[in-house]
Amino acid sequence: MAIQESFCPRCGAPATDGICGRCRAAGTRWLSADPRVTCIHCPTCGSLRHGAAWTDMACSREDLADQLVRSALHFHPDLTDPGVSLSIRDLTPTRSVAEVRITGRLYGQPVEETAQVEIAWKGEQCDRCSRISGGYYEGVVQVRAEGRETSPFEREVADRIAVQLEDTLQAAGERLAFISGVEEKEGLDIIVGSHRMGQEIARQVTGALGGQWTVHPKLVGERDGRPVYRITYSIRLPRWKKGDVVWTGKEYLEVRESGGRDVKVFDLADGGTRSVPPASDWRFIGNVRDAMEAVVAYIDRGVIGLLDPVTWASVENRVLPWIAPREGAMLRVLRDAVRGNLVIVG
Ligand SMILES: [Zn+2]
Ligand SMILES: [Zn+2]
Incomplete structure (x- = not known):
């Protein structure tokens, strides 16, 4: 059988199919x-x-x-x-x-x-930077507390939540989820570039610190034929916050949970936990976060002798059933300036 040979018409080299x-x-x-x-x-x-x-x-x-x-x-x-x-x-x-x-x-x-x-x-200035530099915003998150000022800790938590949300939302592609300003007023005002951002901050801040939030929209104009709202997210942190120690007139209580009608308290005398309605005459002593450390100088027949960390005077306190200190150990205390004693909180 003869092999079918063909050649490239351009260069003459062997090729199977036309041009090589x-x-x-x-x-x-x-x-x-x-x-x-x-x-x-x-x-x-x-x-x-x-x-x-x-x-x-x-x-x-x-x-x-x-x-x-x-x-x-x-x-x-x-x-x-x-x-x-x-x-x-x-x-x-x-x-x-x-x-x-x-x-x-x-x-x-x-x-x-x-x-x-x-x-x-x-x-070229981007959509987000031009909004920020033009002072554009869609909402303000107002962090306030019921019947008191917000604490530095609460303002710090709110600020940190806002900054973290800005990072996560932008990483997820929400470019206009930006904070265009934070102002310390009676509480904290966080000015935000998008409604979603304002809503998330309000949700997470009340999740972390308790309290309620409400939404107050205000029509500010029109953009591309659609109404534009500026929304105030009004946060009310509870009157009593976690860790607050109060004097009720009879006893010292530490607030463990608040935000609802009752507050859950830890009784600093007997170590019991219960829910009680907060009374208007509760006196604020301090927050356990700001407690000082005092050394246990002696324990004697139901009495703990503490060294006052400021005056170095020896102060006597009843032994508490929920705590078992040893001599030389440290206890955390708050000062009740009105009654002139130290309150053991842990
Ligand atoms: Zn060829
Ligand atoms: Zn930019």
Whole structure:
């Protein structure tokens, strides 16, 4: 049986089907490279613009340049095993140039090309930064407490929750979940860029500190034919907070839970826990978080002798059934300035 031999009409080399691989590869434009790519970034926060949308940049400028240059390369669909190596030089702060070498296989033949791609870096204020600098906001979270001032601890917790939420929501792609300001007024005012942000802060702050929150929207105008509301999220922290020690007129109680109608208290005399309605004449002694340490000087027939950590005077206290101190140990105490004694809290 005779072998059917055919030859390439271009070069005369043996070929199975018309033009040989080498001639097909040589006659095919398999690479096109855009001469210039533009990267629009926010000079304030580094966000990137893609078309009309902004996103937070999650990579370094080098990685970004690498991605941009690769996006400028377009290959023939028959190219296999493409390999790209590139080196980028910054010409000016707004202009870089990449020397690119591309290799691959086309119709069984190794191919190679070089190209040059210029990167133009363009700064433009992003949607979020322009809102912030323009004073735009959608809501205010007002942190207040019932019948008292908010404590530094409560303001710190609220502030930390807001900052953490800003990070998590933005990482999840909610670009406009920003805090545009925090003001200490009678309590704390947190000014936020989105309703979602305000609602989440109010929910988490009352979750951590107790209390209630209410929503007060106010129509402030129209945007693209839709009404625009500015919302006040009004938080009321409970009158008594966790860890507060009060004198009821008869006994010392430590508040363990509050926010509802009753408060759950720990009786600092007998160590029992119960729920009681708070009375208006409860006197605030201090919060266990601010307790001082006092050394146990002696224990004698149901009496604990404590050294007052400020005056160094010896102060006597009844032995408490819920605590078993040893001589020389430390106990945590609060001072009742009115009655002139130390209250053991732990
Ligand atoms: Zn040929
Ligand atoms: Zn920005």
